[in-house]
Amino acid sequence: MESFYRTHAYLVEHTNAPVRRDLMDEIDWSDRLIGIKGTRGVGKTTFLLQYAKEKFGTDDRSCLFINMNNFYFSGHGIVEFAAEFQNRGGKVLLIDQVFKHPGWSRELRQCYDRFPNLKIVFTGSSVMRLKEENPELGDVVKSYNLRGFSFREFLNLQTGMKFHSFTLEEILAKHEQIARGVLAKVRPLDYFQDYLHHGFYPFFLEKRNFSENLLKTMNMMVEVDILLIKQIELKYLSKIKKLFYLLAVDGPQAPNISQLACDIQTSRATVMNYIKYLADARLINMVYPNGEEFPKKPGVIMMHNPNLMYSIYPIKVEQLDILNTFFVNTLWKDHRVNQGNKNYSFLVDGSMPFKICTEGLRIKNNPDVTYAVHRAEVGRGNQIPLWLFGFLY
Structure with missing residues (x-):
């Protein structure tokens, strides 16, 4: 157990999350069993360590980070480990890559039932269906998704700013005011192509x-x-x-x-x-x-997301395809995006038609359609800069 404490202390001390993820404040940390899912590479391990650093610091042994890649767990179970951790005063167990352990969901349920004073936060792949495929967890686990960087998070990281996110309703209603507020501090279009290429x-x-x-x-x-x-x-x-x-x-x-x-x-x-x-x-x-x-x-x-498109060879990257992919990816977190028709690109939440427009495209304005315009710094009316949709989360 001492080796786990030493590894935890080292990892927490050397964790430096460049951007504080909003999910940190969205999670109800009072829940006893919390699952954080996300695609590989979006920073789930860093997120757990940042939580430990922010809430407990380096030397507080009531919190412990473990990774199921450790060969120790080839011969020992999660329940056994959790029991010893709790006996040593442990209160919060952070388990990374829980799916690497056979029977993990059954063992997490046993921990939940046997150790009412122990909180477990675990990470898993976006492929996992926590409640549907693991019925023993369905009534006790709270599940959250960690996504890759939004354009807003990327912009904050690159500029040192602290822009906050907006809802789709806020963007639709106040996009000119929001865009001018951002432009007073930075020029988002100077960073947008970099985000599309490698910022997610x-x-x-x-x-x-x-x-x-x-x-x-x-x-x-x-x-x-x-x-x-x-x-x-x-x-x-x-x-x-x-x-x-x-x-x-x-x-x-x-x-x-x-x-x-x-x-x-x-x-x-x-x-x-x-x-x-x-x-x-x-x-x-x-x-x-x-x-x-x-x-x-x-x-x-x-x-x-657009980053994937630039990494697959040989692939001819069309600008409109990149912009459409960006729009769907950024809306996808909190909204339903459906296929459009000849008059618009996508239908959002079953009622809002959007058309994605490339630079220099002359818009035949349809008042029933919202236009997301690439290369626009500030919009007007139903024409909104495409980059601003990157502020949805």
């Missing part, structure tokens, strides 16, 4: 090649998050990777399921399941016509 994943801060790092992360999403958690045999890995590549190089469009099934030599039903796994892993987004959802075929499949 916090590891762009590391002194390593970002694209190579992202490719490695994408492979881990498929090899670990999909295969391990969904318990898919290794021999099918190449099929899932090929499917993802085909979807990526095709760009945002309606998938030809029959052709994809032929290309990766499997059934249509299996292709649809693989597509769902890729969406759960936050590698792609499925955009449906209004009123439709999985298991129907999506109207459009696009990459989950």
